[in-house]
Amino acid sequence: MRWLRRRDREVIPDYDPGRERRAERRARELLRSVVDGADYEMYEQLGFVRVLGRGAGSGEGGYGYLIYPHRPIVAYDTESGELLSEYCVAFPDLSEPRGGEQLPDADDVLAKWMALHGDEHGLIADANMHLVGRQIDPAHVRRDLRRLADWQSRRARAEAQRTAVAS
Amino acid sequence: MKPGRGDVLLAEGDPEVSEDEQRLIEEFRRQLDQGMWAAVPTAIAGGRREAVMVRDFAEVPRDAEQVIFFPPAAGG
Secondary structure: OEEEOOOOOOOOOOOOOOHHHHHHHHHHHHHHHHOOHHHHHHHHHHOOEEEEOOOOOOOOOOEEEEEOOOOOEEEEEOOOOOEEEEEEEEOOOOOOHHHOOOOOHHHHHHHHHHHHHHHHHHHHHHOEEEOOOOOOOHHHHHHHHHHHHHHHHHHHHHHHHHHHHHO | OEOOOEOOEEEEOOOOOHHHHHHHHHHHHHHHHOOOEEEEEEEOHHHOEEEEEEOOHHHOOOOOOEEEEEOOOEEO
16 A cells, blocks of 8 residues: 655755656656546547546436646536536645645646546535636637547547457 | 655555554544545446545555545635
């Protein structure tokens, strides 16, 4: 059992130009170890991760979330693609200002991913909800939904080809 | 997870070993006392990855490979 987060009394130099890059690399490794391979590929290739809401997959009324690093979570209708709302949420670490308050991008995505999976209603309750368009351009999100659909189609085709070759 | 750093190892051990378990419990409590949230990555039927939020050491599955602590959410 490993417990991850903090190593006490670590000295953080005042200036280290490679620190953020290294932190993001570590964060991506952690993300890859926790989420599905498809979700990790989605983040690597599209820059966001999609999480289906608890009500999704049970017929009508399905919804999902797009998780962007350090941007609001966007909820959308999985049937119609209609954008539903923005949930502005952050994970500021106020304990060590010298390290900066912001988590690396991939850590921010993973924190949202874990919180949505583990306590969707709690996370949404903590977030500030707005209509889509306050912080994220709706056209950008619609384009991302199209990119996601294309990406899923390509993946499904590739999987079907692999299955055909194997059999 | 840490700003500017990514994840760092806090503690590790076998919860079936008494000394290890005590150390893990103390670290768990210390993190939650500091206001951190704790999540345990899991896999459900079909291999689909999930995560559960835990608020007490007793809620951590005994076979959990890791517990991830991160700052609590705040409205952005």
